[in-house]
Amino acid sequence: MTGENIALAFRILPLELWNTIYMVVVAMLLGTLIGLPLGIILTITSKGHLKSHHGIYKCLETLVIIGRSFPFAILMVALIPLTRLIVGTSLGTTASIVPLTIAAAPFIARLVETSLKEVDRHVLEAAIVMGSTTQHIITKVLLPEALPSLISVGSLTIVNLIGYSAMAGLVGGGGLGQVAIQYGYNRFNTFIMVVTVLLLIALVQGVQWLGNRAVRKIIEKRGTFSL
């Protein structure tokens, strides 16, 4: 029995682990592509900032709030028509990337905004006085100054996406979540269930560890102790 289970685990888990990683990584990249610029625009259009603009800020903020208000399970279902339009199907790993991206983007945007707003206003002022353009300030001051905090945002988002991807697995999204449902829940295969859970724990811990390590390295290099 155990021998069979081990063989089964070896047959299905590597592929599904890969599927989970694939979904999370692609959704993370796409989510950052949308969320990071959104977070930057939210920051600089906020009150008293570089390009303060109440109208733009309010519009984008509303969008972010709506995006973040959806529980992921509902977002996933609500987005099925959009997913079909983009991917052609609502099943499988590639299809799961659509709701995962759309869940990640506003999450990233809001956390990026919080991180960037922690950059000392006086430092920005100094950069302005030196004749910086807004682009200089974003790329050479805001982002580098907030880097440790932005890396934390990244690892936090990945951990969240791993959780969401498992949820996507419940409705045919593929990945480790689907394994847990099919083998662990529907077929009472405790062994597969336990191995799947252990893999997820390892994945989350690995990401967290890497993120923390990167943050610590930067802080040690700069000698700053606050994030």
Add this chain to the structure above:
Amino acid sequence: MIDIQSVSKRYGALDALKEISLFIEKGDIFGIIGLSGAGKSTLIRTLARLIRPTSGKILVEGIDITQLEGKALRAYRHQMGMIFQNFNLLSSCSVADNISYPLEIAGISKEKREQRIDELLALVGLSDKKEIYPSMLSGGQKQRVGIARALASHPKILLCDEATSALDPKTTREILDLLHSISKKLGVTIVLITHEMEVIRRLCNKVAVIEKGSIVEQGLVTEVFSNPQHPTTQQFLQNSSHDLSPEFIKTLSLDGQLLRLHFRGQSAKEPIISHMMRHFKLEVNILMGWIDRVQHTTVGTLIVELKGSDEAMEKAKQYLLEQNVKCEVLNR
């Protein structure tokens, strides 16, 4: 160089600056002193065009900077450097990269930047700290980096926003001396704001006293210091020196003449008092004394009580005058 013409700044009902007019010449080290809330910070931020005044003009080499926008404003800022109370260095960059920043955004090539960074580090005495991050530096060293960064693109004007207020007295003196030598060496015009008379005394050649958004007194530091007109100026001077107030002199009930003697440069080194006692048969009672540096000359002050005949007293005063010692009678 900088011609500030009736500049006002209004925030709602608050007049932060009221019709301020100042003329700053090339090479001046111009100090603006005031208490917190007097408007000095608004004034220097207006010069950096972080604030646009409600009315008035600021001509810098003939160009009205209050009207500058976009590219022209950035071009003005490239000709100007600024240092800050809290240094405002980039914590994400090493000392060298902090100094490199203004050069980088001005589009200067890497080789030229490297060369300039080394020059500037030598100028501020931090050549051994090139690759260190700001958080590992002391306050004085951080301000040196700030100064190097401000001077990177060869500015004509250096604005100092309470540049020494976060530093201890010894470091303050070092930074002030550095600024003084920079002004001499590079001919940069320096405009600074402060609430400490000591800063003006050591560094500036001209001073303006600001109170409630208006300039109440201005002129050469030597003149304003020796003959302050406005009560605020007098107060600043009193706080900064250890002088005797007239009320206090009355309570001393002295029978002799109370004199304040000013020694300058060489005269501070001669045994003038002991000579005076022996030759004019006077009794000299030293009440207090101190030594100071104004504008990089040593100035000694003694407050003494003289007892003796009127004739001897007159002779003694004559002698003091010959020795280049200025003498003021404080009682009578």
